[in-house]
Amino acid sequence: SEILNSLAAIFTKDSLNLFKGQLIKIANNETYYSGKCKNKTLDGRILDVLVHWAVVPGYEKDYSRILVSLIDITSHEKAQRSLIESEENFRQLAENIDQVFWLTDWKNKKQLYVSPAFEKVFELSTESAYNNRMNWTSVIHSEDKSRVEEIFKMSGLEKCFVQADYRIITKSGKLKWIDDRSYPIFDENGELDRFVSIAEDITIRKDNEEKVKSLLEEKEILLREVHHRIKNNMATIESLLRLHTRNTKNTEVISGLNDAVNRIKSMRILYDKLLGSDNFSDISILGYLSPLIDEVISVFPNKNIIKINKQIEDFEINAKLVFPLGIIINELITNIMKYAFKDTVDNEITIIASKKNDKAWIAIQDNGIGISEEINLKTTNSFGLRLVEMLVRQINGSIELIHENGTKFILEFDLQ
Template sequence: MVVSTNVLTMEDDPVVRETIAAYLTDEGYSVTQAESGLQGLALIKEKNIDAILLDWRLPDISGGEVLSRLASVNPAIPVIVVSGTDEVEEVIIALQRGAWDYLRKPLMNMDVLIEAIERNLTRAQLMKEAALEGEHLKELVRSRTEELERANALLRREAKERKEDAVALTESEARFRQLVETVREVFFVRNAETREFVYVSPAATELFGLTPDQFALNSELLVDLLHPEDRPDALSRLPQIYSSSSPVSFEYRFVVGKQQVVKWVGFRIFPVTDAQGEVYRYVGVAEDITERRYAHDALCASLREKDILFKEVHHRVKNNLQLVSSLLSLQAQRISNLEDKERFLDSQRRIQSMTLVHEELYRTDDLSCIDFSYYVEQLARRIEQAFLSLVPVELVVDLEKIHLSVDTAVPCGLILNELISNVYKHAFIGRDRGRLYLFSELREGSIVLKVIDDGVGFPEDFDIAESNSLGMQVVHALVEQLSASLKITSCSGTEFELTFTDSSMCLLPT
């Protein structure tokens, strides 16, 4: 660990921020603190920051927005997301947006934090060195290729006059070999017309287990080494690769040596044109990327396992809630007092509204969001079944396709449960039929839900905040929890209009 390493912590919780800062300082790090995303981005421009500890949920902008902006400021800084959530979707989003690592709060063992910082600082240094080496190699290849083209053109023009052409070409090739044979990656040159290898660097022996002379004698040896599962795709791509006038990159597995070792090899191929603009050679670089691919595959496997685990959790939560709902139903059957019995049934319907959310999450592939339009209709149909013995009600739904996060869908479902149940119980007293209309839409970044009936309506001076009804009190509390607005209009019936936003940024029309 270098004493001058400066770590920036973006954390809105002062206790967590100061705790981490104190620990890192004791370990010899320099620590810069930011309590918001915008403040942290400003500090990155002002100070020399070596690594960043990023809270995923900040008070001004999200951790994802910080990663997106950081990509245009300094993408080479290691960013370790330290979050209180372990939802798979957020882990995936963080890694896709440029996070280098992901740690789960609370950090029970601070040594894990130090290991993550050191590991990613080492990775950043290696990437920096690899980038410099790669850019240097590309420049050398381009520069040397141009030099060779100029030399070859000169030799062709002077071929009739000078017998020393062969000597000059030999010297040129010797200088070329001195350049590329010191590079760890395999460098090769291939004739565009015959597909024969004009040159293969000695590094091919270590990577492919074959000498450059073997490649020169048989240009198809590389195809023979392809993994059987990758060979069909590679062969189908060859015409495209060798007809492209722009650089091409691809990755395939190769079975190498007597031990039949499987290696992932990444290729970058650059076409070289002559004075007439025709491609006559392909210059390429091949490198061993086995460790990087295996790390990627391991991460994907881990994410799939977590996805299965979360589905099982939602399934068990749904089953437990259904059990509670059944117990309430059985208890209600034993109660003779109609008012007390209705209280049990109201509780049962509230639990069923939450059960539906977990049922939807188990059914869908996206564990962070549910199809709210489908959920609302299913909830309304279940409530309709519960009140079949009362006045017949025509249920009409007009719901825009909306996806909501779980944190928003649960309180919304409870609000709709209370409003719809209230319509069935009170709106059509003394009537022989009624009509209930459910509507939803996206409006200027907000979600608008409406519950409209043509029943008796509320009194003109009705105030939901002052209502003695438990259901209306639940609605009022949940509206405040969502930071939503609820507008009640009573004219030829009642219209409830709920307007809110999804703070978890899961508002996605489909």
């Protein structure tokens, strides 16, 4: 009682009860004890302590001399508890996720751990995986097997991360898609020590990808059919307008009909390019503008006495911008062909298109008599030039009219 009372200040109640039991054992002729207990410090902290009791040799008869040693093992116990908790957390995670997790001892060529999901995904027992670390390859689809084996062989030789998608055929006859990733772990000497692998059943994802792919293919077919029909309808309208030009001798009517034909032609050429493209959202500016310019000029009787200088870089433009751009180019070139040239020699039109950062820069210039300096694109009575100004605003661009050695239009707009 005196011993216990003297130790009450530094040991917890549970520890005192433990000591009491040990004192009884000592009184019953036991001469040694070793165990763990809780120690309470003077500032109130609780420590984990390893206690050794031993009767000093020579005093076994009256137990008047007992040696007690206390070792602070708080840090060790804390580390042990953290390790146990970490192992428990890992176990709960590995045993309750759908992904297969396995750990391979590369040096000894054996499995150290295989999660229970292995049996669900591969329909093979975890025991078989421990007995033969490559057992999982037995269910790989014959068309994928050599490829997969080569990939994972490379991971060992190259000591690198690898990933592979492959098919398996399970014992129940199911075909599954697997996404398999393997990560190397190196020892303190930099030598390959282990591989951590994670395998996941991605069959549903693959099925969905195939469905999306099929829908996209159907959409592409429908888009091509729509573009084809629109292109044919525009060609029909062009032909009807051309017939009307042959049935009238009114020059103003003929001019108006030809302008309408050219506007429709600029849109028809776009659909022609869309039909020949794998991308319905972007169009090559070179592939679109060059034939458009040729088509617009071809309807004018003075086409043979005018030199066309095209300096067009090849960059892509969003198809939404191409419709208004085509009409703008058509109107400006049509205006030049109608009014710029009075002489029959040295007539030239220069069209330049380039990409500057995220902007398109297009210049159309002639060396003709020049447009009147009184012309203002915002107030002009010309339908064609008013249409140009309106379409420039539609694409959030800007256009500048320069009177210099003829007439020059500079168009800029964002490509985004």
